[in-house]
Amino acid sequence: NRRIVLVSRPQGQPTPHDLRLEETAIPEPGDRQVLLRTLYLSLDPYMRNLMDERGTSYAPAVPLGEPVVGGTVSRVVASKHPQFRAGELVLGNAGWQDYALSDGEDLTALGEMPQPSLALGGLGMPAFTAYVGLLDIGQPKPGETVVVAAATGAVGAVVGQIAKLKGARVVGIAGGADKCRHAVDELGFDACLDRHDERLAEQLAAACPDGIDVYFENVGGAVFDAVLPLLNLHARVPVCGFIAHYNDDGVHADTDRLPAVTAAILQKRIRMQGFIILDHYATRFAAFRRDMDEWIASGRVKVREDVVDGLERAPEAFIGLLQGRNFGKLVIRVADH
Numbered sequence: 001n002r003r004i005v006l007v008s009r010p011q012g013q014p015t016p017h018d019l020r021l022e023e024t025a026i027p028e029p030g031d032r033q034v035l036l037r038t039l040y041l042s043l044d045p046y047m048r049n050l051m052d053e054r055g056t057s058y059a060p061a062v063p064l065g066e067p068v069v070g071g072t073v074s075r076v077v078a079s080k081h082p083q084f085r086a087g088e089l090v091l092g093n094a095g096w097q098d099y100a101l102s103d104g105e106d107l108t109a110l111g112e113m114p115q116p117s118l119a120l121g122g123l124g125m126p127a128f129t130a131y132v133g134l135l136d137i138g139q140p141k142p143g144e145t146v147v148v149a150a151a152t153g154a155v156g157a158v159v160g161q162i163a164k165l166k167g168a169r170v171v172g173i174a175g176g177a178d179k180c181r182h183a184v185d186e187l188g189f190d191a192c193l194d195r196h197d198e199r200l201a202e203q204l205a206a207a208c209p210d211g212i213d214v215y216f217e218n219v220g221g222a223v224f225d226a227v228l229p230l231l232n233l234h235a236r237v238p239v240c241g242f243i244a245h246y247n248d249d250g251v252h253a254d255t256d257r258l259p260a261v262t263a264a265i266l267q268k269r270i271r272m273q274g275f276i277i278l279d280h281y282a283t284r285f286a287a288f289r290r291d292m293d294e295w296i297a298s299g300r301v302k303v304r305e306d307v308v309d310g311l312e313r314a315p316e317a318f319i320g321l322l323q324g325r326n327f328g329k330l331v332i333r334v335a336d337h
């Protein structure tokens with residue numbers, strides 16, 4: 001059983017030295033436990049936060065010496081649990097390892113899916129985040145302008161496509177010309193700007209002549225600076241994430257933008273709302289699955305995956321995610337069946 005454990009807490013950008021591949025025995029399931037074989041491992045930005053000692057508001061830090069946590073699609077290899085059979089495909093949280101035990105509490109049976117990795121992306125947590133954040137908090141109306149960064153990523157690509165379905169004008173921001181071309185040509189965005197361009201603020205102003213009604217916040221940093229002056233009266237800002245700051249080590253704290261942010265929220269009556277997707281499964285997941293199943297099946301929403309082969313490549317792929325090297329929903333293919 002190979003597993004990748006956290007050996008030191010990253011200072012700023014994680015390095016391969018913070019993570020170690022280990023070999024351990026394959027565990028034996030006890031009473032009411034199942035043994036899982038990981039097929040796909042989801043890599044997501046929140047894992048960076050769980051590498052810090054403080055963890056997050058919704059999950060504790062990964063203990064040193066333990067496998068990094070992560071959502072997985074797994075095959076049940078052996079079961080001593082009444083609800084699960086060997087051979088079944090399940091969604092769970094086995095983390096960065098080949099095999100894991102579960103008491104079944106965190107498992108969802110998937111049935112047979114032609115593309116099981118979709119349960120980690122286009123039909124799973126990231127797309128659900130896009131759905132709730134955009135529709136429930138952002139509430140785009142036909143003709144309004146929606147802006148989203150990390151625009152070709154797991155969340156951003158779905159935000160933009162749902163906003164188009166709702167009749168909005170969508171401006172994406174992404175890292176590089178290839179991603180921007182994909183956002184416009186494949187995903188149907190009206191425009192997409194390269195976040196590495198020094199003139200991003202001017203270009204965004206030009207691309208949003210009527211201002212911005214919904215800014216779906218994924219990144220923070222320089223993108224937020226470019227967006228803030230363009231927000232319209234009564235703009236909505238679902239605050240989903242701020243990946244540009246996940247590697248901040250506190251030493252180079254950004255210049256303080258808080259006064260400008262507060263003034264804009266007040267004067268423009270902006271609603272800026274944070275949300276953690278875990279709070280919304282009970283009330284909104286069924287509607288999401290009904291809509292998303294249909295949109296993906298009909299081709300109205302396209303899902304691009306960035307599949308990397310081999311558990312041993314999870315560290316470099318994860319470090320790349322924090323630098324924008326992924327192109328689409330990043331998943332590790334750990335095993336074929």
Ligand code: NDP
Binds near residue numbers: 045150154174221
């Ligand atoms: P992505 O698939 O979009 O991958 C991350 C992307 O972030 C990179 O590809 C890169 O895209 C972009 N990025 C990286 N560094 C920077 C930077 N310094 N400045 C701007 N952009 C950067 O990830 P996800 O779609 O999974 O996640 C997107 C956001 O949603 C994250 O902030 C994540 O934490 C958040 N999230 C929040 C949830 C919640 O419950 N609130 C649930 C799920 C996700 P590019 O190079 O193209 O700019």
